[in-house]
Amino acid sequence: MNPVNAKPYDLPNDAVWLVTGCSSGIGRAIANLIASMPEHRLIATARNVKDLSYLPDNNPDILKLALDVTSPDSISTAFSSAAEHFGKNFHLDVVINNAGYSLSGDTESATEEETHQEMETLFFGTARVTTRAIEVMRQHETHRGGVIFNISSLAGQLGFPGHAYYHAGKWAVEGFTESVAREVHPDWNINFCIVEPSGVKTSFEGHSKAHTKPHPAYSGETMPSRILEKYVQLGIKSGVGMMEPNAVAKAIYNIACRGQPVPLRLPLGPVAWKMIKAKHESALKELESVKELSAMGKEIM
Known part of the structure; x- marks a missing residue:
């Protein structure tokens, strides 16, 4: 099987970062962190570019773009605008797929529109941006490769x-x-x-939830x-076990910059690590418990 992230990754000094979902929470924390580092360049995106007003307008190393990950045309426009802004030597070194929102409630009552919109944003949006990023990363002559962070969750x-x-x-x-x-060639240096x-202290109410x-x-x-709702509300009010967005941003930055192999999965926070x-x-114990039943499949075949 093709190895994953087999070699140490060295982030270029003039790295270009593209981050989706920068209007609030983790995305905003990452954008602020990268914007504070003059050697790096930032492409910050949000569905409404006005939500990026916290970033300066007069810095050529910071590009603010409207991007709706549910729209293939919007993604294409954003990538074209980034290439035009940064010029012929445009390269992507880090992409962070952070755009998303939580859909909670009783599953039986979920509408077709609600469920499709959730999957469009969380999954298909991430997949669209990832494939475009791979295309840019594998084709560049002097900055081939990069790191793609896909924000999942506990x-x-x-x-x-x-x-x-x-x-x-x-x-x-x-x-x-x-x-x-596992599909990309190791020589492409794409990680x-x-x-x-686990829980993150963000303004997750409103359009994000x-x-x-x-x-x-x-x-x-x-x-x-x-x-569960009662426990979640207690946790939000108390803040116990909840991570600060800035801590998530710094962890991601450190993974990209430390000059070591990139982990395929990164549980963040002690709660996430312990629960995973x-x-x-528990899954290993369950697997052992069905060993004999699993072997029956061979006999049936």
């Missing part, structure tokens, strides 16, 4: 009640990224990292989704 490893389509989108991102990472933070219409069959206080570890330990 929700990309564990499934919780009341978030079925959010999980579906994040799990799709994880499978897609691992497959593409992939699936970032899996959507809810399905409540379903009467799931309204009881003993329903799993209602119980426990999940895999």
